[in-house]
Amino acid sequence: MAATLYPMTGFEFVSDSAPARDATRPLEAFLRGVERRAWRVAELATGQREDALDLVQEAMLGFVSRYGERTPEEWSPLFWRVLDSRIHDWYRRHSVRSRWTAWLGRRDADDEESADPLLAIADGAEPGPLARLADREAGSALDAALRALPLRQRQAFLLRMWEGLDVAQTATAMRCSEGSVKTHLSRALSRLREQLESYQ
Amino acid sequence: MNRPDREPWLERSLALLDQSVDAIDASTLSRLARARQHALARRPAQRRVWIGFGAIGVAAALVLAFGIARQVAKPGMPAAPVAAAGTQADGDDIAADDDNAELVEDLDFYAWLDARQTDDRG
Known part of the structure; x- marks a missing residue:
């Protein structure tokens, strides 16, 4: 990006000058x-x-x-x-749309499953990044378990345990109290343990 | 970030998450890099624009304040219009009128005449 001098104002708009870099x-x-x-x-x-x-x-x-x-x-x-x-x-943007999609999807799925039993088989075409790993099974289970968590619990787990923020930093990131962070994290760990302990 | 007090399932889950990040495809990484550059490119430009507009505003305010201060502090100028100013303006109007030019020139004569008439009456 080059420096641009605007003669009318005398201002230099520089987005990639050495000091800026x-x-x-x-x-x-x-x-x-x-x-x-x-x-x-x-x-x-x-x-x-x-x-x-x-x-x-x-x-x-x-x-x-x-x-x-x-x-x-x-x-x-x-x-x-x-x-x-x-x-x-x-x-928030997707909540209303998701409700309608889920309702319509359930109706459609009921109709389709009764018409064609092959459609009831789980689709493996969208495995997510974890499924590309060598231990595909454990990765998929983790992916599914994390997606199944409520948003606040998942955020508490990922920020606190994976990203390594402390409780206060996680509370700042999640805009809630430290007590809420501990509660969300405890519930997340409990649910994940239930589903992932067998994949050790 | 291995910690001995962590349960094995948790340790394994965090390791899997790390591996999943390492396995992100090139297209996604490229998009992330572009997003980063885009965000960083906007930062210094924005600041300079605001600094420029700020400088214009300060300069305009200073010029305005200086002009007002000069007007207020002009020597010999009355702080507010006085009633005498109206009288002076009327006199100027009389003097400017061609018909009254002679009257202004012979003002002493008419003053003397007026005094004589007053004495005669008295």
């Missing part, structure tokens, strides 16, 4: 380090690759414009807070 380098390193896990969290929440990409992009834009000036120590919980907010927005 130096200033954004730590931020870029942070985003580079977190973006894959962010996409995975969004993908587990939405079940859609494209929607997850959109959410991560929106979260990056919101985080950089709103919290980019904060100290690097503050970035992690704030980034996850923005992404968590975007995921909640996505849930």
Whole structure:
């Protein structure tokens, strides 16, 4: 990106000058380090690759414009807070549509299953990233168990146990009290243990 | 992030999640990189635009304040219009009228005449 001088104003709009690059380098390193896990969290929440990409992009834009000036120590919980907010927005937008889709889908499924028994067989065409791994079975079970969790429980588990945020940081990211984080996490661990203990 | 106090199923689940992130396809990684660059590119540009608009605003406010201060502090100028100003304006109107030019020139004569008439009456 080149520098552009606007003669009428005398302002120089530079988006990639050396000082600007130096200033954004730590931020870029942070985003580079977190973006894959962010996409995975969004993908587990939405079940859609494209929607997850959109959410991560929106979260990056919101985080950089709103919290980019904060100290690097503050970035992690704030980034996850923005992404968590975007995921909640996505849930709100899709809640009404999902209700209608589920209702109509159930009616359609009932009709189709009675007409063609082959359609009742589970579709393995959308296994998700975990299914591509060597231990396909355990990965699929984990994927399914995580998707089945309520949003708050899944977020508490992923942020606290996988991302490694402490309780206070997780509470900041989830915009709730530390007590709520502990409750959500405890329930998530209990449900996951039930379903995944046999895959050790 | 291995911790000995963690249960085996949890340890394995977290390892699987890490592996799933490493197995993300190239197309998704490319999209993520573009999203990152897009977000970072907007940051310094936005700041400079706002700094520019801020500078224009401050400069305009300073010029306005300086102009007002000069008007208020002008020496010899009355703070507010006085009634005498109206009288002065009327006199100027009389003097500007061609018909009254002679009257203004012979003002001393008419003052003397007026005094004589007053004395004669008295």
